[in-house]
Amino acid sequence: MQQSDDSGAPSFNPLVVLELISDTKEEAITWLLSRIRTPQQAGGAGLLVEQLGPGVSAEHKDNPNLFLVGASWERLLSGAEDVGLFKEYSDGSMRGFTCANKHNFKDFQGDGDGFLSMAECQYIIKHELETLRAKDETHVPGYSNAKLYPGKSIIRRLLSKGILIQMFPLHHKEELKRLSFSWYKKFKLSLQPLDEIRHYYGEGQALYFGFLEYFTFALVPMALFGVPYYMFDWEDYDKYVAFAVFNVVWCTIILELWKRSSATLAYHWGTLSRKKAFEEPRPGFHGVLGYNPVTDREEPLYPNAKRQLRIYLVSLPFVLLCLYLSLYVMMIYFQMEGWALSVHDQDPSFWTGVLLYIPSIIYAVVIEVMNLVYRYAAEFLTEWENHRLESSYQNHLVLKVLVFNFFNCFASLFYIAFVMQDMVLLSQSLATLLITSQILNQFMEAFLPYWLQRRRNKKMIRKVQKRRTPGDKELPLAEQVRLEADMSTYLGTFDDYLELFLLFGYVSLFSCVYPLAAVLVVLNNVTEVYSDAFKMCHVFKRPFADPAANIGVWQLAFETMSVIAVVTNCALIGMSPQVKAYFPESETQLILWTVAIEHGLLAFKFILTFLIPDVPKHIQIKLARLEFESLEALKKKKMLEGTEFRKSVQ
Amino acid sequence: MQQSDDSGAPSFNPLVVLELISDTKEEAITWLLSRIRTPQQAGGAGLLVEQLGPGVSAEHKDNPNLFLVGASWERLLSGAEDVGLFKEYSDGSMRGFTCANKHNFKDFQGDGDGFLSMAECQYIIKHELETLRAKDETHVPGYSNAKLYPGKSIIRRLLSKGILIQMFPLHHKEELKRLSFSWYKKFKLSLQPLDEIRHYYGEGQALYFGFLEYFTFALVPMALFGVPYYMFDWEDYDKYVAFAVFNVVWCTIILELWKRSSATLAYHWGTLSRKKAFEEPRPGFHGVLGYNPVTDREEPLYPNAKRQLRIYLVSLPFVLLCLYLSLYVMMIYFQMEGWALSVHDQDPSFWTGVLLYIPSIIYAVVIEVMNLVYRYAAEFLTEWENHRLESSYQNHLVLKVLVFNFFNCFASLFYIAFVMQDMVLLSQSLATLLITSQILNQFMEAFLPYWLQRRRNKKMIRKVQKRRTPGDKELPLAEQVRLEADMSTYLGTFDDYLELFLLFGYVSLFSCVYPLAAVLVVLNNVTEVYSDAFKMCHVFKRPFADPAANIGVWQLAFETMSVIAVVTNCALIGMSPQVKAYFPESETQLILWTVAIEHGLLAFKFILTFLIPDVPKHIQIKLARLEFESLEALKKKKMLEGTEFRKSVQ
8 A cells, every 4th residue: 555655756855747648658757757857068957856656545547647857956046047047146136146156145055955936946947848949859758749959949849739738736735834824824814925925836926916916005004094984974976075185195105115125125036136037938839940040040920910900900909809899788778778778767666676686786796797708708808819928928918918808897987087077976886896896706716716715626535545444535646636736727817817807997997976985995904915925825736937127017907007097086076066166256266276286286196106216226226236336346357367467468 | 930839739639628827836746746647556647747838829828737647548548437338249239348358359450540430539638637546655756635545436535525627638630620510510401410410429419419410300290280270270279289299299209219219319329328437526515524335435525414414404495485575576476577568558658659569578587697696696505505425416407497487487387487477478488488598598508608709719819820930820739728728618408408498488388379389499599509519619618528318307397397288288278268169167167177187197107108108129138148148158257267267176
């Protein structure tokens, strides 16, 4: 029994799993493993790799082609230099790691244990696997249609041809337990252990949770401001001027300050000054073989003009059409509601009372369906646009999804606020939207996947326990790997940020007419931390670390939203009875003043953005110091060479 | 005779002149010369320096302390590496010059003749002189109040103590003749020889002239559009909607395209990817000695908080007060004009007719005086703010002067347009302002200094010719140097850009009510090219080259102006009778539509700025290629070291 248990364990510390399709040809496997094992100097990846044993519950349907990948410490350290990892130096500054002066780094002890986190090791292995390139092979052995050419990434070709199903990093049971305890299992109010999250999941994840926490704290003053408004019934819809002004200043300042906090975090995590590696073409990219003008390597090329044509002649009109459709559906909703109201007014009975709710429910369902369908369409279109780089693909996808979601969620609110000018209805709609979307989200995002995962998990444990002594609850490695391989894949922080973006929109755009919005969002965010943390730890496969230096395109999205918030809040101020009372005789004067103040505020906002430095002074000094030192070192080196040259001449 | 002629000529090619005060102590001179001559390895500048001979017209009042500085070719090449010069490589790309692989650069021929332009050599010498640092001297010999500390730039201390009067590069008579011929002496329409201007004056100057040319060409379609408006009397002040729309699109696009042209120019001149050298504190900067947190060198420090207090508590209120004053003066002008008009209406005689012009004249004079006084005040205040870096000083000065000049020049036009809503008066005022300011400018900027210079020049030639054979019109070196030392110093492109900025304002803000504005500005720009070129060549001392990669803070200024232009043009459209006719019943509707369209245009403008890449694709590829190659070289080097390491272990 024990024997079969150990057969799954390799002779090294496994970090990453490669899963090939179960009927992969033997020659392809042999070739791939030898390429991975060949030392770097001979053009291989120089990594350790072993097939995963069949495990306890070896069944016929189990995929035998799971491979564990690891590496020696020396290999990991040289890989850390390859990927340009920044580590804390003995003088407390962050420097690019090099093997040559590894002993000058702070936490480096002889063999390097504890120097690289597991997430970093996994990231290094991923990088080394992805940059394992074909030499003179013309195709993958046994698969003549999986073409290769010198310099083509082997792993990406295997992925795009479907021979490699997935590549994922393994969880570390003990670390995970420790992390989840300090993260969400202590029921006391405390900050999230961002450094530990970063240690386990990498910088991209940690920045998301950092932003979530920051956003929650930033909302607290607004929530405190909002409670008395609601409690003492100040909300007679003409006292919201103070709130709107507060809104405008608030949303400008918090975004600027976030940039600074994010820079501080990224500096201490070593991603702020880390240079981006040369991005490889994404797996789905296709084109005619040609010479890349930058690298002079042979690789598929796709004319940019053709891509631009696809974007502007197909994608853009499609998005505009969808926006129009969304507006059209909204108008139908308002017509239906008007009709339901008139029916109820003519004949107020129980059934017509129920009828009043029907339009809202239908509209909510239609919005959800439209968002879902649109998401698929956007992914298809962006794929079809054939972007060469993953980052460009992501940007185009985010833009498409963002614009449509913004329209879908806020169009009805804008219509109520500015066309119908019904503030009571606006506050009701806002409350309904906020509360329902929160409940729905938490359910769809965490509890449903958790429940599904739990069922699978229990089945596996039961299966294993059948053949083992009861009481031993730890799963053997082979089962653990298979279990993780079956978990859903975490698709990145996209949906999490999108949710925060919409919440930010509700608060910054309209919270002056429903002051409790900030309170609701704070509550939502607190539970969001728990559910997101839980789902990261127990529902999804561990994701690879993403060495992000900031929240990327989302910073721009939030800043755009804050500009829209200034315009909206000014318009709401201009429409308030309080302000209207100042201009009893002339509406024109009122509008002109509102517009003038709005322009002033926008100008002030831009000046503020300009005046607040994006990186705090003490980090700026550290960065300048590093640059200065490298300049001085260069000068000294040159001077020495000059002296040597003179000596050799004399 | 010939003897005394040659006594002024040094044994090397003189490039830069240092002028010390005439009663400088001998020991200071000896010390300075020896520090300049000491080789670099021994901590000196390693340059050649000689005192200028007395020349033909040696008079008692002539300053004897003029020193000519030059350098050997090897020294200049190593200096080129120090300053990080980019040069064309043998494969056509631009690379940072290094002495080690100098033979791989395109124009390098053995001794390097023709490889570095004279302007580059002079820039290198300036850099080497400015980075000549004190070692263990505590003060300049003979001047116990001119304190030094290790690492302090000697030249800057001499300048700030007034011992060094000036440091300037010499003209090259023949090159100058060739340049001025191809620049402005051929009376035919042709592009300016930007490469030659850059070759002689450096990148900063060449970019200014490039921008001037670009701006002129960009105005041509607008001028062509404007002529028929004026000729066929279309200008009945309600047909300017088309013009305003054209304006809005035009000013967005030209600024974006300029960024691209400027990047192309800067790439070919090697300044685009050149790294900025560590900026030294400016000569006037003072503070308490302390340790610079970046360099760890002992140098004066001045707390940033104190500077911020000075900026926000003194400078900002002062600027606001000046703006208020400017508005106040404007109101007085309008009152005076109203009063003059009423006097003329009551009693229309010749004298009251003359009286009508008096307010305009007084206002014009007052504006000029205010601009002048304010400029001094701004310089004083910015000096007093005690900025550490020259760039930060310049930015604060530009901002102060820009805001006030904008107010002074445009406030009355805005008042006429939006408060008085008198389009006829607006077009008249615009025409008057444009034409008078052009005439005044050309006179003050070029002809007056030229005339003064010419007188001095002739006196010198006459003096020399008295003692020489007639017919030999070339001045000997000693006289030429003294003549150049007496020329006015060119104070940089500030005033030239400011003038263009105001012209850009007239055209983009209001040209729809006076379509001839663009024509006038085009004419002005054509003469401006000639007068600026002339003044650069014959009126001013040669300036040091400024390795600029773009037009800096002015790009931002022009972009801000174009945003204001969008707002102004939309307001003018909204006020036109044509548009008003569409909303006969409701002014509110008209304003709301105007504001909505304005917001749409602003959003469109920002999206456009975002979509048009700042650097053209082919330059991007070249930059990426360079980066890729340096990465590959690093990898290869590491790999080789790895192999050697393995070999040595085996």
